[in-house]
Amino acid sequence: xxxxxxxxxxxxxxxxxxxxxxxxxxxxxxxxxxxxxxxxxxxxxxxxxxxxxxxxxxxxxxxxxxxxxxxxxxxxxxxxxxxxxxxxxxxxxxxxxxxxxxxxxxxxxxxxxxxxxxxxxxxxxxxxxxxxxxxxxxxxxxxxxxxxxxxxxxxxxxxxxxxxxxxxxxxxxxxxxxxxxxxxxxxxxxxxxxxxxxxxxxxxxxxxxxxxxxxxxxxxx
Numbered sequence: 001x002x003x004x005x006x007x008x009x010x011x012x013x014x015x016x017x018x019x020x021x022x023x024x025x026x027x028x029x030x031x032x033x034x035x036x037x038x039x040x041x042x043x044x045x046x047x048x049x050x051x052x053x054x055x056x057x058x059x060x061x062x063x064x065x066x067x068x069x070x071x072x073x074x075x076x077x078x079x080x081x082x083x084x085x086x087x088x089x090x091x092x093x094x095x096x097x098x099x100x101x102x103x104x105x106x107x108x109x110x111x112x113x114x115x116x117x118x119x120x121x122x123x124x125x126x127x128x129x130x131x132x133x134x135x136x137x138x139x140x141x142x143x144x145x146x147x148x149x150x151x152x153x154x155x156x157x158x159x160x161x162x163x164x165x166x167x168x169x170x171x172x173x174x175x176x177x178x179x180x181x182x183x184x185x186x187x188x189x190x191x192x193x194x195x196x197x198x199x200x201x202x203x204x205x206x207x208x209x210x211x212x213x214x215x216x217x218x219x220x221x
Contacts, residue, residue, distance in 0.1 A: 038084035103135030111150030128188035
């Protein structure tokens, strides 16, 4: 009954027969714009970056990539992710296409989980892996805004839920995505399109994976 009520209130993703949502997991729906323009840009990205030609911008989630935003609030993060097209201020990554960056989830500093996109719709958050990776952004910067205990707990609950719903094999930080470059998982067509990342810190990721030890996760390459 609690799950159904939260769903009707828009606090949980729409339920299906396959979903098993823990009673203590609340996901607030806050969808970004996903109009025909964003759909077309996503399909273009998938074709140009990964050589994937599809009618719908869907993915088969096999990994979760954890990030921090550097942006200090959820509200500002939402404003950045909401437009379909990459703004002029992000010219440094325009070589990868005009699709704006985004993620499926954002976790605020108090552990509140927001869902911006369907889990199986592609978001641009990690070079080379977007076609199979669910992105979780955290409101943090590793400096004046370190990752919080509430975010650790929220990431643990959310990823546990996702791993029960999809065949998730890896949980990695954005700073670790380079470890997939020489594997069959890496689909980026331009060998020179790559950026170094430091989010989140490895200590946090090790703590998170320790919390997820009951899952059948694989060690990173």
